[in-house]
Amino acid sequence: xxxxxxxxxxQLRQREEALVQSHAALRGRNRTIDMTRGKPSAAQLDxxxxxxxxxxxxxxxxxxDEDYRNYGVQSGIxxxxxFFAECLDVPAESIFIGGNSSLQLMYDALARALLxxxxxxxxxxxxxxxxxxxxxxxxxxxxxxxxxxxxxSVDLLDDGPDMDAVEALVxxxxxxxxIWCVPKYSNPNGIVYLSDVTRRLAAMTTAAPDFRIIxxxxxxxxxxxxxxxxxxxxxxxxxxxxxxxxxxxxASTSKxxxxxxxxxxxxxxxxxxxxxxxxxxxATIGHDKxxxxxxxxxxxxxRGLHEHMAKHADLLRPKFxxxxxxxxxxxxxxxxxxxxxxxxxxxxxxxxxxxCAMETIRLAAEAGLKLTPAGCCHPYGRxxxxxxxxxAPTYPTQREVEQAMDIFCVSAELxxxxxxxxxx
Amino acid sequence: xxxxxxxxxxQLRQREEALVQSHAALRGRNRTIDMTRGKPSAAQLDxxxxxxxxxxxxxxxxxxDEDYRNYGVQSGIxxxxxFFAECLDVPAESIFIGGNSSLQLMYDALARALLxxxxxxxxxxxxxxxxxxxxxxxxxxxxxxxxxxxxxSVDLLDDGPDMDAVEALVxxxxxxxxIWCVPKYSNPNGIVYLSDVTRRLAAMTTAAPDFRIIxxxxxxxxxxxxxxxxxxxxxxxxxxxxxxxxxxxxASTSKxxxxxxxxxxxxxxxxxxxxxxxxxxxATIGHDKxxxxxxxxxxxxxRGLHEHMAKHADLLRPKFxxxxxxxxxxxxxxxxxxxxxxxxxxxxxxxxxxxCAMETIRLAAEAGLKLTPAGCCHPYGRxxxxxxxxxAPTYPTQREVEQAMDIFCVSAELxxxxxxxxxx
Numbered sequence: 001x002x003x004x005x006x007x008x009x010x011q012l013r014q015r016e017e018a019l020v021q022s023h024a025a026l027r028g029r030n031r032t033i034d035m036t037r038g039k040p041s042a043a044q045l046d047x048x049x050x051x052x053x054x055x056x057x058x059x060x061x062x063x064x065d066e067d068y069r070n071y072g073v074q075s076g077i078x079x080x081x082x083f084f085a086e087c088l089d090v091p092a093e094s095i096f097i098g099g100n101s102s103l104q105l106m107y108d109a110l111a112r113a114l115l116x117x118x119x120x121x122x123x124x125x126x127x128x129x130x131x132x133x134x135x136x137x138x139x140x141x142x143x144x145x146x147x148x149x150x151x152x153s154v155d156l157l158d159d160g161p162d163m164d165a166v167e168a169l170v171x172x173x174x175x176x177x178x179i180w181c182v183p184k185y186s187n188p189n190g191i192v193y194l195s196d197v198t199r200r201l202a203a204m205t206t207a208a209p210d211f212r213i214i215x216x217x218x219x220x221x222x223x224x225x226x227x228x229x230x231x232x233x234x235x236x237x238x239x240x241x242x243x244x245x246x247x248x249x250x251a252s253t254s255k256x257x258x259x260x261x262x263x264x265x266x267x268x269x270x271x272x273x274x275x276x277x278x279x280x281x282x283a284t285i286g287h288d289k290x291x292x293x294x295x296x297x298x299x300x301x302x303r304g305l306h307e308h309m310a311k312h313a314d315l316l317r318p319k320f321x322x323x324x325x326x327x328x329x330x331x332x333x334x335x336x337x338x339x340x341x342x343x344x345x346x347x348x349x350x351x352x353x354x355x356c357a358m359e360t361i362r363l364a365a366e367a368g369l370k371l372t373p374a375g376c377c378h379p380y381g382r383x384x385x386x387x388x389x390x391x392a393p394t395y396p397t398q399r400e401v402e403q404a405m406d407i408f409c410v411s412a413e414l415x416x417x418x419x420x421x422x423x424x
Numbered sequence: 425x426x427x428x429x430x431x432x433x434x435q436l437r438q439r440e441e442a443l444v445q446s447h448a449a450l451r452g453r454n455r456t457i458d459m460t461r462g463k464p465s466a467a468q469l470d471x472x473x474x475x476x477x478x479x480x481x482x483x484x485x486x487x488x489d490e491d492y493r494n495y496g497v498q499s500g501i502x503x504x505x506x507f508f509a510e511c512l513d514v515p516a517e518s519i520f521i522g523g524n525s526s527l528q529l530m531y532d533a534l535a536r537a538l539l540x541x542x543x544x545x546x547x548x549x550x551x552x553x554x555x556x557x558x559x560x561x562x563x564x565x566x567x568x569x570x571x572x573x574x575x576x577s578v579d580l581l582d583d584g585p586d587m588d589a590v591e592a593l594v595x596x597x598x599x600x601x602x603i604w605c606v607p608k609y610s611n612p613n614g615i616v617y618l619s620d621v622t623r624r625l626a627a628m629t630t631a632a633p634d635f636r637i638i639x640x641x642x643x644x645x646x647x648x649x650x651x652x653x654x655x656x657x658x659x660x661x662x663x664x665x666x667x668x669x670x671x672x673x674x675a676s677t678s679k680x681x682x683x684x685x686x687x688x689x690x691x692x693x694x695x696x697x698x699x700x701x702x703x704x705x706x707a708t709i710g711h712d713k714x715x716x717x718x719x720x721x722x723x724x725x726x727r728g729l730h731e732h733m734a735k736h737a738d739l740l741r742p743k744f745x746x747x748x749x750x751x752x753x754x755x756x757x758x759x760x761x762x763x764x765x766x767x768x769x770x771x772x773x774x775x776x777x778x779x780c781a782m783e784t785i786r787l788a789a790e791a792g793l794k795l796t797p798a799g800c801c802h803p804y805g806r807x808x809x810x811x812x813x814x815x816a817p818t819y820p821t822q823r824e825v826e827q828a829m830d831i832f833c834v835s836a837e838l839x840x841x842x843x844x845x846x847x848x
Contacts, residue, residue, distance in 0.1 A: 037495070039494055039495055040494065042491060042494075045491065045493045045494060046481075048493075049481035050481075052479065052480050052481045052484075053480075053481075055476065056476050056477075057473035057474075057476045057477075060476075067466060067469065068684060068685075069469045069472075069682040069683070069684055069685060070463055070464065070466075070469060070682070070683050070684055071461070071463055071678075071683040071684055072684070073684075099523045099524075099711070099712070100523075100708075100711065100712050101707070101708040101709065101710075101711075103707060103708055103709070104707045104708040107706065107707035107708075108707070111535060111539060114539060115535060115538060115539065115571070139706075142706050143706055143707070146703070146706045147539070254495075258493040258494070258714070259493070259494050259495040259709070260492060260493055260494055260495055260496070260497075260709075260710060260712060260713045260714065261492075261493060261712045261713065261714040261715065279570070282531065282563075282566050282567055282570045283525070283527060283528045283531035283532070283567070284524075284525040284527055284528040284531075285525065285527070285683070285684075286525075286684060287523070287524065287525075288523070288524050288684060288685045288712065288715070289684045289685065290682070290684065290685040291685065291712070291715075
């Protein structure tokens, strides 16, 4: 295969013409496929339909005959705490159970930091900055942007954030109050943090005494290839290195059961937990305990959860394989695109030649494929090289994923060829 | 009946002795009754057990075949908006549906005002004050205290807040950013706002351009005597008087279905709704749509809601009657206590002679009756006259309410008699 870069101008013209025809043919099929968001498919949701029957009018009492229909049990029911404690390998007393959204828990944690400060600090955060490993999760970045927290990009490498860069930044600037981390099957590029990275994050010297690691373990159980990746327990490592209050761990069942009706949790140190409970108790008498009970009964224990996730994996594996196969077929050896082949999580990222992302999205949209906007993986939605794209293959059907990849690959190659032509 | 104030010292001594004996006898029964909070009883919750069967694996799709198990529909499902719009007499597009707690919605609304400001203002609220009609709801006051919003007490009269006082305050102080209102069957004294009060609140001149009425219509449907009280629609009146963005209306099904697993809503003007949606969309992809659907199906429409509330009323009527009967029997004509006989809501307040509330609570606790702490109806938990008590008779059984009132009346009279003796 000739690398595009090695093609002559006339070869490139020929290739462009062929791709234009392919694109026109795809456009003519009037498809509408949405690959914008990390949404489970209906088939995945069906795996959790048992939830509907887990709590009935004959059986809504919890431990100690507590009536879970009524007010109270503010920080979460003990059954659900025990379940999440086992799954996340933390003590049950380190768990707070919220509503259906871990994003909401993260947003609230940062909003509280701005209003009140956090344990170990000297009051409300002002002029705060956050380190944002890039590529990252757009909703994390939007939370910072909305709250006026300045974002500082560092590279997300194959084993976690570029720790040399992170350590240099946090050592000197007390305004840097935290870092976003998706430590397992990272959104969007699927990498897994190595122990050394986790240890350095926990142990590093920070100019801010109240630095926080937002440890968004959104894909803690979400593998579809090989064994479930293991990451170090940030709460343990932070405690061992003398910084017990630094991490806030988040997880949820959003992509385990029902995204719209799941359970989100925080795990944190005693001091953080006391702070969280004290503040949230002012705002609510407790989250939905019946839904917590549904979840605990549905899984029973960690083993039940992992068996359930294996069924998700069976549905996701062929979709991610289709993405990778299409990328291999279209781009292998062409020196054009780089992409990851994740073993878990919800996304594939593709890096095209500089300046090609937005135009690829435009052409894909013309042919009926909706992609996440360019820049979504960067703070402020700005990809300075305009090259990174995020593919979310979980929601469409298998056939749609294959069709989507036809559109994507033709669009991306066409844009890349035109770029090369413009540079010739 | 001789008024206590007219008794001689020896008559008072005799009465004290009798009450001490009664109190000792009650104490000897080792009862444990909790009248601290406005919690529905188990029998009330049973009325809503139909909710458990409203959404099944065969039937979870909403309007337009939207899969309510998945992400999305951030501001609430259209079915539930239509239902609440009918019940609250507002347009469906003025409704935002949250999680299970209207307190959370109110807390978040004020927290956002501190962080971002509100439509019509010039940025984040700083050094803000709130008017707090007294007696009021302790959790409202705790929200203000936690958020650093200074509280200014005004009297809650029989038809609403003392509007002469309110108007004088808000006209001159731009730091006064809002007022708490529980306009129907007010917590804690059950009064209902008259139209004239509502109109004055909506129309009054405020030095703050971004003044907000927190219209906590928590007991919108909650009557147990006579016809449901009618209050004016604050959104309509505010729009008519040129202040459409002033009110934020809150309601919930916490005391309609399950307090732990209900639905909370905000109703507000277009500008406020746009602001609410824009901010909450950063924090969550949406609240629990399955639970919204459960509720909409369970009630069907406003009529279904009112028929349901009539069943609550049948359970609550005898409890409130027992409270009133006991108070009448013990205190009528003695010039000792004043209390209200509400026709809806969840509470009765009793005003004792100055300086008698805390000691009454202590004596009641000795005899096994737990009451809300003294000062609960006042900002900062401080009742300057130490005289107002809140009784919450909904949660205990009928028999427990009767027993509780024995304890309460003996304790209150004993404390009052001793107060008179100390002044003789």
